[in-house]
Amino acid sequence: MVTIKEIAAAVGVSSATVSRVLNYDTTLSISKRKRQAIIETAEQLNYATPRNRQRANMQGLTKLALVHFLRPEQELIDPYYVALRLGIESRCAALKIETVKVYHTDAKPDATLLQSATGVIAIGRHDEDEIDWLRTHARQLVLADFVPADEQIDSVHADLRIAMERLLQSLANLGYRRMAYIGLFDRRAQCFVEWLTKAGWFDDRLLRSGDKTEEGGYRLARDLLSESRPPEVIITFNDSMAIGVYRAVSEMGLSIPGDVSVASFNDISVAQFLSPPLTTVRLPAEEIGEAAVELLLERVGGRDLAKHITLASKLVWRGSTRAPAGKAAP
Structure with a gap:
């Protein structure tokens, strides 16, 4: 868990200043630039303020079931999906939300694992029968890295x-x-x-x-x-x-x-x-995971209208191809 002290050290201010900025103390006398630096550093380090942690608890999101379309050994050979799962788990850790991992098997998972959680995030592609089953047993459902045919289900992905x-x-x-x-x-x-x-x-x-x-x-x-x-x-x-x-x-x-x-x-x-x-x-694997947690938090908080979030990708030029004009491939 990232601490206020670590953020303060990174920005070069006192822990008290960081605490007051992150808790929206409008009486604090600090430059706009320094305030922005504190907020951006906290976001980069994935820090959740006490207010945000309380928001999760107050809205009742205390336990999340993470349903993966891969088996554990398959996930380990695909770092992309490891990063996506870690994005979910790190965000949950910051908000003090318990997570339960449910990996793919030849049979459907134990329904009680889903029913005992406040909400479910399903990673990757699931067929229509699996999604219907998840909806039946999940209180709230968000799909990460997959766009469902049913637009009433929240989802986040890269196009x-x-x-x-x-x-x-x-x-x-x-x-x-x-x-x-x-x-x-x-x-x-x-x-x-x-x-x-x-x-x-x-x-x-x-x-x-x-x-x-x-x-x-x-x-x-x-x-x-x-x-x-x-x-x-x-x-x-x-x-x-x-x-x-x-x-x-x-x-x-x-x-x-x-x-x-x-x-x-x-x-x-x-x-x-x-x-x-x-x-x-x-x-943006980790960011997809983090955004999925936020969508679930909103749903548990009472949002009715479905959301579909698309995050941007970025083309990174390196030496395995010719470089565009004006760009030297490393």
Whole structure:
């Protein structure tokens, strides 16, 4: 738990000053700039004021069930979903909300786990039957990283279609034409097909579906690079698959980006340390988790109108692709 003392040390003011600012003491004489610095530092460190912690308790959000669409071992190999879950748990810890984790199994979870919680946050894609079951047993339900067909369910996500469109357009601006995509066939893949078809560049031999692991990326990349006309750039479903692509390229005696470029999604911590560093779309995993908690808090507090929050992604250029004009890829 972040303390007022740590915030005070980071900003260079007294603990008393931090306390008064975070508790909205209007009688405190302090510059607007310093007040803003305290608030921004507290947000960056994920500090929850006593007032906010009391808000959670007063509204009755004391226990949250976190339902994951992955099994524990699957989550561990996908850092994106680990970060999303940690965003939920860190926000709950700051607000003193108890969390219970329910991972995917072959059977539906024990309904009493959901019923005993004030609300449920479901991470990732769940089918309609699963969502109906969750709604039946949850007092309040928020979906994180998935947009439901039922607009009456709260959700928070990053728009993957917009992210893919931005990536494809940026690659096209750099002169790439023969683009490949590997991974699950989701909104990213749909956008890839539609965008390249409209541009007149789509080649169905460069679209490969497979599991989203490093091994999946390795296997599919070897297939693509064995084509008589291999792609100029391989776009992967996530950074884990991109790591597999790097291995395949190395084993085949090729180079990145000399022989083939690589771009991906998520921006996990290891992406910047690959050789060369990986160009990727940064998806706000932790922020999605934090926003899901806030949506649930509002619902428990009495909000009736459903909310759907879309958080922005960011394209991070690195050395695995040609750099845009005026930007030096690391």
